[in-house]
Amino acid sequence: MANDPGSLRTALGRVRFLGSAKSGTHHAWHMRVTSVALVPLSILFVWLVASLVGKDYNAVRAMFADRFMPATVMILFIATSAYHMMLGMQTIIEDYVHNEIVKTWSIMGNLLFSIMVGFAGLFAVLKLSLT
């Protein structure tokens, strides 16, 4: 894969016209789309957390079961955040982890962690609202 040490051909020259990986800007774009979505969702989420402070079990159950808004906000916030934080952590890993094997495992771990956190949160909200 690597250049012959004496070669003057650049890495760009070797891959040019071979076609792109077809995923050039989707990471950056998805980061921005989720960021924009998270502006109103985070504000609603903070308001929701503030109104959950000090509530007992029955009040919390009632809040999620009786009303449409808290569960919807929570579900959208969790789903969008899980994706957003997966993208963000991947950037951090790619910036600081240079060992190829460690990087691959870290990115895989990041993906699995984000999915786990997201689905655990979503399942909990659905159970709270629907049972």
Place this chain on the structure above:
Amino acid sequence: MSEVERRRPLSPHLQVYRPMLTMMMSIVHRITGAALYVGALLLVYYLVAAANGPGSFATAAWLYGSIVGQIILFGFTWALLHHLLGGVRHAIWDTGYGMDHPAREYLAQGTAVGGITLTAVVWALVYLMH
């Protein structure tokens, strides 16, 4: 890594620059992002505990009601609001505006002050309501 790649110069890293507000805000944006990544577990723990039943909810409620829990919640709120304002700042920069002096300084100051102020306002309201 080939010889050619090994001999490539690297761009200078953080330690060679004089600390500046815009740079500090960039670092804090990343740190708060990473903190929220871990902090997501706190939210999921609370929701799972509530979904699990009264017993596990009581433990979670006790934890978040304690002094340590309150400090963690306060920190989580600050990280979220700071990161939110930082994101808005980046969105403004994405459009090409606010990158010149002194606009970028005002934006950085606004992020720093705004994050702390909004967090204080939110928790003041929470305590006033109780």
